[in-house]
Amino acid sequence: MSHSKPKRIILDTDPGIDDALAILLALASPEVQLEAVTVTSGNCPMDQGVINALSVLELAGAGHVPVAAGVPVPLIQPLLIAAETHGTTGLGYAKLPPPQQRPTDQHAVDLLIERIMAAPGEITLVAVAPLTNIAMAIRREPRIIQAVHEVIIMGGALLFQGNTTPVAEFNTYVDPHAAYMVYHSGMPMTLVPLDVTYQCIFRQADVDRLLKIDSPITRFIADSTKFYMEFHDEYQDIEGCVINDPVALALAFMPDLVETRRLHITVDIHSEVSLGNTIGDFYKAWQKPPNMQAALKVQPRRFLDLFVERMEQLALHQN
Ligand code: RIB
Ligand code: CA
Numbered sequence: 320m321s322h323s324k325p326k327r328i329i330l331d332t333d334p335g336i337d338d339a340l341a342i343l344l345a346l347a348s349p350e351v352q353l354e355a356v357t358v359t360s361g362n363c364p365m366d367q368g369v370i371n372a373l374s375v376l377e378l379a380g381a382g383h384v385p386v387a388a389g390v391p392v393p394l395i396q397p398l399l400i401a402a403e404t405h406g407t408t409g410l411g412y413a414k415l416p417p418p419q420q421r422p423t424d425q426h427a428v429d430l431l432i433e434r435i436m437a438a439p440g441e442i443t444l445v446a447v448a449p450l451t452n453i454a455m456a457i458r459r460e461p462r463i464i465q466a467v468h469e470v471i472i473m474g475g476a477l478l479f480q481g482n483t484t485p486v487a488e489f490n491t492y493v494d495p496h497a498a499y500m501v502y503h504s505g506m507p508m509t510l511v512p513l514d515v516t517y518q519c520i521f522r523q524a525d526v527d528r529l530l531k532i533d534s535p536i537t538r539f540i541a542d543s544t545k546f547y548m549e550f551h552d553e554y555q556d557i558e559g560c561v562i563n564d565p566v567a568l569a570l571a572f573m574p575d576l577v578e579t580r581r582l583h584i585t586v587d588i589h590s591e592v593s594l595g596n597t598i599g600d601f602y603k604a605w606q607k608p609p610n611m612q613a614a615l616k617v618q619p620r621r622f623l624d625l626f627v628e629r630m631e632q633l634a635l636h637q638n
Contacts, residue, residue, distance in 0.1 A: 325352040327441050328571050329434060331389075331427070332564075333361030333448035333490075334371040336405050336543045340626075341447055341564035342372065343536065346379045347629035350572035354434060354442070355385045357427035361449045361493050362401050363409030365391040371409050373418030378539055379633060382420045389427030389452035393494035401489060404550045411546025413539050427452045432460040439466040443571050446501075447473040447564035449490045454497035457504050464506050473567035474498060475512040475584070475597030477613060482555070487595030488513050491586060495595040499586045502597075508611035510584060511567040512597065515577055515617035519566050522559035523548070525627050534634035565626055566617065576622050577614035583607040 328351050332338040345353040356376065358368045365388055372386045392398045405411060423430065431452065435442045444467055446453055453470070456463055474490040475498075481487040491498045502508070521544060529537040547560035569576055583605060587596040599613060 325350055326443055326571055327352050327354050327438065328443045328445055329355045329357060329431060330568070331357045331359070331444065331446040331448055331452050332368065332372060333359055333363070334368045334375065335362030335409055335564070336411050336547045337562045337564040338362065338447055339371065339375045339410060339543060340540070340562050341445070341568040342375050343379055343633060344565045344568050344626060344629060346381050347633040348572055353381070353384050355387060355430055357387045357389050357431060357452055359389045359427070359448050359451050360391050360398055360400065361490065362405040364400060365389065367409050369422050370418060373420050373422065374415035377418055377420065378415055378535055380637060385423045385430070386420070387423050387425055387427040387430040390455050393449060393451055394454060394496045396494060396496070399493050403554070404547070406546045411543040413542040415539065428456045428459055431456040432463055435463045435466050436460065440468050443468050444470045445568050445571055446470060447490070447567050449493035450474070450497040450501045451494045454500040457500060464504050467506055470506045470508045471511060471567050471570050472501070472508055473511045473516065473563050475510055477512050477514050477584070477597060477599040477615070479512065479514040479517060481596070482513060484595065486593050488597065491597055492595035495586050495588045498595070499588050502584055502586055502610060505610070509570060509579060510611050510613045511570060511577070512613065513563070515614045516563040516566050517561050518617050518619040519562055519622050520557065520559040521562045521623065521626070525623065528627060529630055529634070532631060532634045534637055536630065536634040536637055540630060562626070566622060569622055569625060570614070573625070576618055578616040579612040579614050581609035582611065582613045583609050584611055584613060
């Protein structure tokens with residue numbers, strides 16, 4: 320068992336039910352050290368997302384992890400909020416105590432730049448929200464492109480249908496211009512699209528297994544995902560809920576969960592009907608160099624077992 324030092328990560332979020340599960344998975348995984356949580360709007364308005372991030376961290380006894388508010392609206396698009404998917408609080412039916420901690424005074428863009436530039440090659444950025452904060456950080460300090468260790472992005476739909484328009488995935492659709500800037504920035508990126516996350520369905524049986532442990536954490540997971548499951552049933556006829564964000568987080572310490580392929584990928588920022596569509600040039604028609612790794616296959620059961628086992632451990636250690 321290699322005892323390499325934990326991978327230092329910053330999680331950029333729009334918390335959001337599956338964002339909250341990604342925060343909990345990071346806290347439950349000794350292979351990673353969650354250095355900070357940055358927030359933008361998406362699943363809920365940013366100010367609510369900041370409260371949610373603080374509350375979820377405290378739920379797991381990690382109130383020491385700094386939370387930073389970022390850019391609250393997309394670069395160009397009007398703000399789109401997914402209240403139907405994550406509920407009015409952004410955490411479904413879950414009710415958490417108001418957080419004791421306050422967010423850091425530092426802006427998320429400045430925190431990202433400061434942390435990445437202070438430790439070149441050390442910081443892994445896991446981006447599970449619209450990419451507005453990351454795009455602004457690149458423009459403010461382009462040197463982070465070389466200094467960041469890796470960027471794992473939950474976003475896009477390559478050979479899979481969109482979840483927000485017929486072709487566009489939510490994070491990419493909310494801020495397609497930010498996604499375009501990040502995708503073409505030259506950062507070392509791995510994209511985790513709906514192609515793989517829609518194979519990772521968290522089901523009632525998983526909730527029932529977790530509820531065997533009486534804990535605020537298991538109750539939070541049950542209450543938040545209950546709303547999320549109702550959304551997936553009503554809008555997408557799926558039994559269970561797609562927990563996109565923890566899949567991306569898991570790649571920070573278990574990259575062999577997926578099979579990736581280097582591709583040239585871009586985002587449609589020009590057309591009306593396919594705005595936010597992520598396009599992978601599988602046959603190299605455009606003769607452009609690949610700009611990222613894209614995860615195209617995943618081991619769903621291995622991921623879900625990992626997630627549930629680590630949530631059990633987190634809940635048991637918390638008691
Ligand atoms: O399309 C799924 C993504 O959009 C997830 O990150 C979810 O939390 C929302 O942000
Ligand atoms: Ca998210």
